[in-house]
Amino acid sequence: MIIADVARVSLADAIREQESQYTSGVYGKRELSIVRGEGATLWDADGHEYIDCASGHGVANIGHGRSEIAAALSAQAQRLITCPEIVYNDVRASLLARLAQVTPAGIERFFLCNSGTEAIEGAFKFARLVTGRTQIIATMRGFHGRSMGALAATWEPHYREPFAPLLPDVTHMRYNSLEAAEAAISERTAAVIIELVQGEGGVHVATREYVEGVARLCRERGALLIVDEVQTGFGRTGRLFACEQYDLQPDILCMAKSLGGGVPMGAIGLGRRVIESGRISRGVHGSTFGGNPWLVPLRLLRWISLSVRTCLTVRLVSEPMLLVACVVCARPLCVRYVEAAC
Ligand SMILES: Cc1ncc(COP(=O)(O)O)c(C=O)c1O
Secondary structure (H helix, E strand, O other): OOOOOOOOOOHHHHHHHHHHHHOOOOOOOOOOOEEEEEEOEEEEOOOOEEEOOOHHHHOOOOOEOOHHHHHHHHHHHHHOOOOOOOOOOHHHHHHHHHHHHHOOOOEEEEEEEOOHHHHHHHHHHHHHHHHOOOEEEEEOOOOOOOOHHHHHHOOOHHHHHHHOOOOOOEEEEOOOOHHHHHHHOOOOEEEEEEOOEEOOOOOEEOOHHHHHHHHHHHHHHOOEEEEEOOOOOOOOOOOOOHHHHHOOOOOEEEEOHHHHEOEOOEEEEEEHHHHHOOOOOOOOOOOOOOOOOOOOOHHHHHHHHHHHHHHHHHHHHHHHHHHHHHHHHOHHHHHHHHHHHO
């Protein structure tokens, strides 16, 4: 069937039928054919209207159909469609400088990539290089992505087990248990990776005592602390980064999702211990599309600023409500507040 053949079935049904015929089959899909969005509102092919509580897995923090973002993407595509990091670029330089301004204190340099799982993979490679150790400690119920290294750190066995053996020397400790952290972290540990609010299997918020304790144990035992803010970053907990809620300075900060406002983009923020090790040197890592100027037009930098203002506005309105709502379904809230803040 072709999509134009709508005489017998609705357009939404035609889309579903065509997609089902050719897709890989790995996704369990809702019976919806979404074709358009504006702000926090989505429309299906039959014209039904929905509130977008999913925001593309927590990506579309400033909503759909924003004309200034579309115009910036279009202008950049006409000026320079790609520019890998073997040369310098004006737009990328500005993005890096802006990231340094908005990320938590101590995060000073950035590796740009394309997704959350790629940010996690890079973080593990950097942690191994910097420490000369291999052990990664993740937490039970944590989620870090689907590629082999990130998957090894992801807790849920049904994601991991069909693909074993995964990255070796990755273990899981109980979340929010300082005793478990005390027992697990050792002189063998390259890095501990945590989410400050876990989203998998419920919303679990790290206690301040736990976060401070894990950071201290990492420092004392020579391990790096990787904070996965792929989900919580860019305004989802009422600050631009959840780290700020804890006055936490991670050694490595993983970002993605709403960093690009809808286009694929990830980043690994590097703290002083990583930079000063001198081990992150030429050629140790790379990415063809990472730092592509098409993905980082300057207007997106403005959007990052809007996010900061959004966070401040939202915090004034309701911080506790935000902790739950922003991680699980932040979009309607966030977009309204962005619009109010501008
Ligand atoms: C906390 C966290 N880390 C990493 C990832 C992986 O990101 P991506 O799907 O962009 O690879 C996700 C995805 O949901 C996530 O929630």
